[in-house]
Amino acid sequence: MAKDVRIGFDVGGTFTDGVMLRGKEVLAKAKALTTDDVTTGIINALDVLLRTKKAEVSEISLVSLGTTHTTNAIIERKNLNKVGIFRLGAPATTAIPPLTGWPEDLKAAIGGAENIFIVRGGKEYDGRDVVPLDEEAIRSACAKIKGKVDSIAITGVFSPMIPDQEERTAEIIREELGDIPITLSNHIASISLLERENSTILNASVITVMRRAVEALKKAAKERGIEAPLFIVQNDGTVMSADYAVNYPIFTVASGPAASVRGAVYLSGIDNGVVVDIGGTSTDVAYIVNGFPRESSITVTIGGVKTNIRCPDLMSIALGGGTIVKTKGNEVIAHGPESVGYNLVRLGKSFGGPIITTHDIAVARGILDKKLDIFDTDFAPHIDKVKALDKDLVEAAYKMIKNTLEVAVDQMKTVAGNVKAIFVGGGALVVPRENLEGISEVVMPPHFEVCGAIGTTIAEIGAYAEGVADLEIEDRDAAINKVIEKAKDEAEKAGAIRDTVEVLDVEEIPFAYMPGKREKIRIRVKGKIFE
Amino acid sequence: MSVYDIIKRWGIKNYRVVDEQGLKEITLGASILATGGGGDPEIGFLWALNVVKERKDIVLIDPRDFPDDALAAIAGCLGAPVVLTEKPPNGKEVLWCLESLKRYLGKEIQAIIPPEAGGVNTPVPMAVAGAVGIPVVDADGMGRAFPELQMTSFYTHGIMPSPTAAANEKGAVTVADAASAIMAERIIRNAAMAYGGISWIAGYPMTGRQLKEAAIFNSISKSWELGKAVYKCRKTHDDPIENIVKIVGGYKVFKGKIVDINREFGAEKTKGFSMGRLTLEGLEEYRGEKAFVDFQNEWLRLEISGKVKCLAPDLILILDSETGEPIRTDIVKYGYRGSIVVVPADEKMRTDLGIETFGPKYFGYDEDYTPVEKLV
Known part of the structure; x- marks a missing residue:
């Protein structure tokens, strides 16, 4: 029997979606409530898919997911590791110690300032030592944190160019503390010490969360007889193997939205435009450029911390099926930001409840007139309650919702004039779709309601690498090729077949204010998991 | 003490x-x-x-x-x-x-x-x-x-x-x-x-x-006033560019998208500068127009549709149109959208020795300095 069935999951704030595909054919769809631990929701969706018997478990070749494990843990400050923080850079850098500018509660959740060590070391841009690495200081720091921390974050000055001190530090820590998860900053992000350090520490803080999730999912798959590799979507919409992801959970913070952009491109065939992903509690607006989510150009703030990881440029607005319409008599006062979430089916007017939501306005306005087969409940079992709503109220709320959507799309646009918009997500039917300002056409591809889950199954591995070249000594092409090879190594490590790896982006950044021809080279690649 | x-x-x-x-x-x-x-x-x-x-x-x-x-x-x-x-x-x-x-x-x-x-x-x-x-x-x-x-x-x-x-x-x-x-x-x-x-x-x-x-x-006070205004605009969703123009006494001359960054590596070797030229394509009311910005670590010379619009030491600001965040020569990227604002330099920067020390000719542009007020 051919092993050609792919399974994908997309974890949202309200629902976890699942899909089962063979080639381009969608065999089954599932929707389960997202659970507090996230993992149970995924397993529930998996069981719904398997119960459809649309494929044998032995046919499953890949399980892939876009998840919120990492993001939730950081935002809620829950289940975070205590992190031993090493910076290799004294006597430089000490004016701004690690965790400067972090929210106090997050600082406390990762063990606070007592596990911070700024060790003598670091590199100059040209490869000289700032000072030789103080190995003794690392060993004595280990003695202090032994048994007190769950993971380690190491950040060295200029390590993205010259990583050896970070690697040596990791070696020493392993000698002293044994098998403890260690994150090296040169694997996480590029030049800009403080933001890279923040990203590295955040990564170290969620390693256990990600490990547990991956272990639980692997176990659940195995128990169900599935023998297929597990992949996780990363922020740029490509995927990485779960075994790689457990060490780099920070690359999954925008996993869900990135997956839905990839899914929207895949389903609609549109390479440039706007993706509007409408859920139960919120809507994500993203921009697609040549089939991938546009990258954010500014520092990305996660849980109140500035980082320099690569993330899609996203705008999240409080607009979902369950978003509450606040009224006073027959007057609309506001729309959101609160949402009834999955309690929509108890509290919404359409379901006989007391609260007016986006969903109810859509029913009243006639734009929502069918049940999607992934939902258990009919879209309006108490349609009489909706019909009883005041017409002016419905119209005012509809206009408010339409305006919210138009403003969000407009803010994300890079070009004046109208763009194509792809509406996806379980809430796609509850928002206005006609005569939207700034939008030339609203496309709702088949399976739009599980778009994110489909996006996870496209299965392209992404990776990137950086290097520094002195063009006075080195040949430019040779220098670029060296970094391309490094990026291909990274892609291969993440699960790609080397021969299929192609270069997405070559970026050269000269060092300003310095005589000479030194520049930074940054390469982004993607490769296939299957030939 | x-x-x-x-x-x-x-x-x-x-x-x-x-x-x-x-x-x-x-x-x-x-x-x-x-x-x-x-x-x-x-x-x-x-x-x-x-x-x-x-x-x-x-x-x-x-x-x-x-x-x-x-x-x-x-x-x-x-x-x-x-x-x-x-x-x-x-x-x-x-x-x-x-x-x-x-x-x-x-x-x-x-x-x-x-x-x-x-x-x-x-x-x-x-x-x-x-x-x-x-x-x-x-x-x-x-x-x-x-x-x-x-x-x-x-x-x-x-x-x-x-x-x-x-x-x-x-x-x-x-x-x-x-x-x-x-x-x-x-x-x-x-x-x-x-x-x-x-x-x-x-x-x-x-x-x-x-x-x-x-x-x-009072340049720190001016920075303070500028920063305060921009943060306020972000909260109230007002146009930061308009407010910046008002405070610095400048002129908004362009809005566009960066379509090319041509960096001249040779110049770094001979001068120790990061040199190059940005090309922007106009958006909205500037549609169809093209702007070129020459830079040597700072934006130094602005040309729009064939006409010089600003020369150092007068100020060329390229700002994110929505957030008012300045776009810098070291982080500028293809695809950025920005508004260009030009500002007359302080009179103390415009003396003869000033123009000789940091005017267009010092930076290698074969042009006489003309105050921005006469160019816009």
């Missing part, structure tokens, strides 16, 4: 103490005035923030109140922005410079003045003054950013950069004392190279009398 004792002795009653929010606003405002240069504001801001959190007050005084016979000096850094971003200071470098300067001059430095308006060289002098316990003079030497030591209104009004001390994080200190301002610049830049790309500096000693004649007045 605390900073408050000092200003009391000088009889100063009107002063401003900079708090965390103020620092944030000043740093943003100064980055806007930095015309694409000035480096990553995060470092300067966080450093100054730590100083404030240690309850070392940063006290801002008006240049008019600074006594004629008191001595002020600049503090900050000079060199490669990327090195600064990757290798922040330990905070003592500039203090070591000040100590050397004091030994060299046999006199105390009684106040700090920022050399330029920039994301780094505005908050850093403030941090240094706070750490030392002396006031900051609400003024600077450019009202914008330029890369070289002699490119200040101080120099063009007769104040020499020498002596200037340059230190690294290990306590190595170089004191440049040269009759020629350009030679002082060369010495300090070479020290930066030896230090790994950045020199932390203090120097340009000047008396209150000299400062009042040469400095650009």
Whole structure:
């Protein structure tokens, strides 16, 4: 029997979606409530898919997911590791110690300032030592944190160019503390010490969360007889193997939205435009450029911390099926930001409840007139309650919702004039779709309601690498090729077949204010998991 | 003696103490005035923030109140922005410079003045003054950013950069004392190279009398006002560009998208600059128009649809249209959308010696300087 069935999951704030595909054919769809631990929701969706018997478990070749494990843990400050923080850079850098500018509660959740060590070391841009690495200081720091921390974050000055001190530090820590998860900053992000350090520490803080999730999912798959590799979507919409992801959970913070952009491109065939992903509690607006989510150009703030990881440029607005319409008599006062979430089916007017939501306005306005087969409940079992709503109220709320959507799309646009918009997500039917300002056409591809889950199954591995070249000594092409090879190594490590790896982006950044021809080279690649 | 004792002795009653929010606003405002240069504001801001959190007050005084016979000096850094971003200071470098300067001059430095308006060289002098316990003079030497030591209104009004001390994080200190301002610049830049790309500096000693004649007045207050306005716009969703134009007395001349960044690597070798040219395609009411911006670490020359619209030392600001965040030469990327605002430089920057020192010809453009008011 051919092993050609792919399974994908997309974890949202309200629902976890699942899909089962063979080639381009969608065999089954599932929707389960997202659970507090996230993992149970995924397993529930998996069981719904398997119960459809649309494929044998032995046919499953890949399980892939876009998840919120990492993001939730950081935002809620829950289940975070205590992190031993090493910076290799004294006597430089000490004016701004690690965790400067972090929210106090997050600082406390990762063990606070007592596990911070700024060790003598670091590199100059040209490869000289700032000072030789103080190995003794690392060993004595280990003695202090032994048994007190769950993971380690190491950040060295200029390590993205010259990583050896970070690697040596990791070696020493392993000698002293044994098998403890260690994150090296040169694997996480590029030049800009403080933001890279923040990203590295955040990564170290969620390693256990990600490990547990991956272990639980692997176990659940195995128990169900599935023998297929597990992949996780990363922020740029490509995927990485779960075994790689457990060490780099920070690359999954925008996993869900990135997956839905990839899914929207895949389903609609549109390479440039706007993706509007409408859920139960919120809507994500993203921009697609040549089939991938546009990258954010500014520092990305996660849980109140500035980082320099690569993330899609996203705008999240409080607009979902369950978003509450606040009224006073027959007057609309506001729309959101609160949402009834999955309690929509108890509290919404359409379901006989007391609260007016986006969903109810859509029913009243006639734009929502069918049940999607992934939902258990009919879209309006108490349609009489909706019909009883005041017409002016419905119209005012509809206009408010339409305006919210138009403003969000407009803010994300890079070009004046109208763009194509792809509406996806379980809430796609509850928002206005006609005569939207700034939008030339609203496309709702088949399976739009599980778009994110489909996006996870496209299965392209992404990776990137950086290097520094002195063009006075080195040949430019040779220098670029060296970094391309490094990026291909990274892609291969993440699960790609080397021969299929192609270069997405070559970026050269000269060092300003310095005589000479030194520049930074940054390469982004993607490769296939299957030939 | 605390900073408050000092200003009391000088009889100063009107002063401003900079708090965390103020620092944030000043740093943003100064980055806007930095015309694409000035480096990553995060470092300067966080450093100054730590100083404030240690309850070392940063006290801002008006240049008019600074006594004629008191001595002020600049503090900050000079060199490669990327090195600064990757290798922040330990905070003592500039203090070591000040100590050397004091030994060299046999006199105390009684106040700090920022050399330029920039994301780094505005908050850093403030941090240094706070750490030392002396006031900051609400003024600077450019009202914008330029890369070289002699490119200040101080120099063009007769104040020499020498002596200037340059230190690294290990306590190595170089004191440049040269009759020629350009030679002082060369010495300090070479020290930066030896230090790994950045020199932390203090120097340009000047008396209150000299400062009042040469400095650009109230540039920190202007940065503060700018930053405050932009943060407010972000909250109220008002147009930040419109507000910036109003505060700086400039002109909005373009809105567009960056479609090409052509960097000239050769220039770095011969001049030690990051040089190049941006091409922007117009958006909205500027649709169909094309803008070119030449840069050498800062935006220096603007041409729109074949006509020169602004030349250094007048200011060219490229700002994110929605957030008002300045787009810098070291982080500019293909696809960025920005509004271009041009601003007349302070009159003190427009003297004959000024135009010779930082006008178009110094930067290698074969053009005579024409004030921006006549070009827009």
